[in-house]
Amino acid sequence: MKKYGFGVDVGGTTVKMGFFETSGELLDKWEIKTDTSDNGKAVLPDIAQAIDNKLAQEGISKSDVEGVGIGVPGPVRSDGVVNGCVNLGWGVINVAEELGAQTGLKVKVGNDANVAGLGEMWQGGGKGSKDVIMVTLGTGVGGGIIVDGHVVAGYNGAGGEIGHITVNHDEIEPCNCGQYGCLEQYTSATGIVRMAKRKLAKTQDATKLRDYKDITAKDIFDVAKEGDEVALGLVDEVGEILGSTLSNIACVTNPEVIVIGGGVSKAGQILIDTIQKHFKESCFHACRDTRFELAQLGNDAGIYGAMQLIIG
Incomplete structure (x- = not known):
């Protein structure tokens, strides 16, 4: 049975989103606008909506999704708490908890540069x-x-x-x-x-x-x-x-x-x-x-x- 996952890269202007098989094959990628109004309150709900839309479009159940990984432009603690993202207007926020509640999926969070490093280690220059x-x-x-x-x-x-x-x-x-x-x-x-x-x-x-x-x-x-x-x-x-x-x-x-x-x-x-x-x-x-x-x-x-x- 194929399993799937989402890779999300949050920037100050756009959120890049990737839909993957767990083998590492990128099935689709797209971008949504980063809505930084009202201290970035809409950023995570917008991501959750985009994930739901993609699963509905592909006819895939959430039970076949391993989870959502997300890179954000700020320091991230091991428990998924982000210590402020100036570019997004965020203060201290538990991204893993909040996005997890909104999607019903397992969520793991990392700093964007660290996450880019993981990407290059996995499928790139490293x-x-x-x-x-x-x-x-x-x-x-x-x-x-x-x-x-x-x-x-x-x-x-x-x-x-x-x-x-x-x-x-x-x-x-x-x-x-x-x-x-x-x-x-x-x-x-x-x-x-x-x-x-x-x-x-x-x-x-x-x-x-x-x-x-x-x-x-x-x-x-x-x-x-x-x-x-x-x-x-x-x-x-x-x-x-x-x-x-x-x-x-x-x-x-x-x-x-x-x-x-x-x-x-x-x-x-x-x-x-x-x-x-x-x-x-x-x-x-x-x-x-x-x-x-x-x-x-x-x-x-x-x-x-x-x-x-x-x-x-």
């Missing part, structure tokens, strides 16, 4: 490995640390928040989190642009980067691939900060593979090669053979990982 670090380089820097197939979530659900490791004690501009010198300030898409603007203001060196009015992280990598010295220097700086930080984390978890995802990862091999070079220069000798891979699931990593929460 497939076949059980010790994985997932790094998402987007508007911010997220992380998911997986040891022996299980997410390291920590006491308050803040495990894997690698974007807020301090990498520069001399930073004078605050990070969005309120601290100074966080990894996110240098290796996120916005952080890379910030570094570029600082560098261009300090140096008179000729570079194609000066031709861009509103420079993006993609522009910096594209120009570096053309051999531009200033852009190459910036890419190297990003790789050094990220590579050395990951080498410190590797001393704690000793991953088999580090998966790099998020919008910045679209830069491809130049990014992977630079991070890996600096990682090898500073890592403990027993971690030197850690593999680096690009994420493969793109925006679907969250729904795959959420499903993995149920069957893992």
Whole structure:
């Protein structure tokens, strides 16, 4: 008898939903709007309704559904309590309990970056490995640390928040989190642009980067691939900060593979090669053979990982 499950990835704008067989086959995926009005009160009822609609459409009974996995943009405790999701307007909420009551199904909850890491471990860049670090380089820097197939979530659900490791004690501009010198300030898409603007203001060196009015992280990598010295220097700086930080984390978890995802990862091999070079220069000798891979699931990593929460 086939069994099914749902993987749900809640974002600030849209909720991505996946309908799976427990074998891991994705049968269907779709999105619904994230209704953040009234402190996000409608988010979970909307998800429950979408699940009911899909089961009715497929003619599948809830008794054939293993459960619902859900990734949310905030810290999640082991009991399914979410300690606030600023993007959704949520305070402290027991998502497992509430969505469980609304669907009549078993619900498991995880932080969105951790869940994306599970997805990449299960069916993506980390497939076949059980010790994985997932790094998402987007508007911010997220992380998911997986040891022996299980997410390291920590006491308050803040495990894997690698974007807020301090990498520069001399930073004078605050990070969005309120601290100074966080990894996110240098290796996120916005952080890379910030570094570029600082560098261009300090140096008179000729570079194609000066031709861009509103420079993006993609522009910096594209120009570096053309051999531009200033852009190459910036890419190297990003790789050094990220590579050395990951080498410190590797001393704690000793991953088999580090998966790099998020919008910045679209830069491809130049990014992977630079991070890996600096990682090898500073890592403990027993971690030197850690593999680096690009994420493969793109925006679907969250729904795959959420499903993995149920069957893992």
